[in-house]
Amino acid sequence: MTGTVHIPVISIGSEGTLDDDGLQRLTDACMLHGFFYLKNEKPNGEGYHIDPSVVSRAWDVAKEIFEVPQDAKEKVNVAHNNSNRGYFNSLGYLELNKDPNGISIRDSKEGFFFGSDNFLAPGNLAPEGKEALIPDVEAYMRMCMAVCQDVMKAIATTGLMSQLQSEEREPETFVNKYLSDPVYMLKLLKYPPHDGNTDAHTDYGCITLLLPGDEGLQICVNNEWHDVPVIPNAFVINFGDLLQFWSNSVIKSTIHRVIYRSADPNKYRYSIPFFMHPNRGSQIRAGPENVIDSYDYVVSRFDKTYAHRKKAAEEAAAAMAAVTESAAMAAVTESAAMAAVTESAAMAAVTESAATGPSAVSVHV
Numbered sequence: 001m002t003g004t005v006h007i008p009v010i011s012i013g014s015e016g017t018l019d020d021d022g023l024q025r026l027t028d029a030c031m032l033h034g035f036f037y038l039k040n041e042k043p044n045g046e047g048y049h050i051d052p053s054v055v056s057r058a059w060d061v062a063k064e065i066f067e068v069p070q071d072a073k074e075k076v077n078v079a080h081n082n083s084n085r086g087y088f089n090s091l092g093y094l095e096l097n098k099d100p101n102g103i104s105i106r107d108s109k110e111g112f113f114f115g116s117d118n119f120l121a122p123g124n125l126a127p128e129g130k131e132a133l134i135p136d137v138e139a140y141m142r143m144c145m146a147v148c149q150d151v152m153k154a155i156a157t158t159g160l161m162s163q164l165q166s167e168e169r170e171p172e173t174f175v176n177k178y179l180s181d182p183v184y185m186l187k188l189l190k191y192p193p194h195d196g197n198t199d200a201h202t203d204y205g206c207i208t209l210l211l212p213g214d215e216g217l218q219i220c221v222n223n224e225w226h227d228v229p230v231i232p233n234a235f236v237i238n239f240g241d242l243l244q245f246w247s248n249s250v251i252k253s254t255i256h257r258v259i260y261r262s263a264d265p266n267k268y269r270y271s272i273p274f275f276m277h278p279n280r281g282s283q284i285r286a287g288p289e290n291v292i293d294s295y296d297y298v299v300s301r302f303d304k305t306y307a308h309r310k311k312a313a314e315e316a317a318a319a320m321a322a323v324t325e326s327a328a329m330a331a332v333t334e335s336a337a338m339a340a341v342t343e344s345a346a347m348a349a350v351t352e353s354a355a356t357g358p359s360a361v362s363v364h365v
């Protein structure tokens, strides 16, 4: 069942700040469903926070990158690397469905993963012949990062994150400590016209900035599904599980999904979600005894969600175990060698002392 829910609309101008009305709407959005629309302009319609030409290039790339034969996509499949970059389809999902009514919809989209250099391993991928598209995606990601930093700065000032120390609520201090070099990733997604789906889920991290190319996004409120209609030239922003944890559940990470059905058999749905998380090494506090490492948390969610990541995590754990074992073996060998050296020194000393009679040299073995 679908109906409408209140999703605030907030305008942000080129300088990235919000007026009092914007801050109030942001507070409402955080506490209500953790979803809001972000208009890419000041309330009076002037000034762009994200350059429209960068957005328009991102759309061009989203469409063009899929226009290669399937085997060219498969050559850059995420399963072939440990950096979670490249092509994926929904065959590899392990954990998604969070529909409170237990209804699972077959995830049917395909996509390309991109990310910041500090996520797993640097270097973005595109199919052979499409490598020139990568800088446009990277430019778009940097723009998204700046917007998400501004939204997070504003949130830090609202008092909704009660675990922040008082000086951390100061926007520049907050950004310098937690978001100066954030971990981020982006997906270019393509949904088929007849049954384009993303199964019910919550996002993992802090903040998601979505460019939805068409209708289909829904959020789950009180066990019922509600449409999130497209507003032209507006992004949809929502918050993830890490921010919910960080704010002691004051900021909501709401279950959402995509169900796309087009009457036009040629009308695919494209969308571009961008996900941002704190700097590597950030310790996220929800209470004195409740602290997690943001990066470990995000990677562990990836490892649970995707078959290729689960495999990579298992291989990494096996490699770690082998290293630990060989280090243990080396330590054993070394200590045997040390013992042999010590023993032979002792023997030499004994021999020497036997030859020279009692001496002041004491030998510890």
Ligand SMILES: O=C(O)CCC(=O)C(=O)O
Pocket: 187, 189, 198, 203, 210, 212, 217, 256, 257, 258, 271, 272, 273
């Ligand atoms: O495609 C969309 O509109 C939303 C996708 C989404 O929720 C996600 O990738 O986390």
Ligand SMILES: [Fe+2]
Pocket: 201, 202, 203, 256
């Ligand atoms: Fe999502």
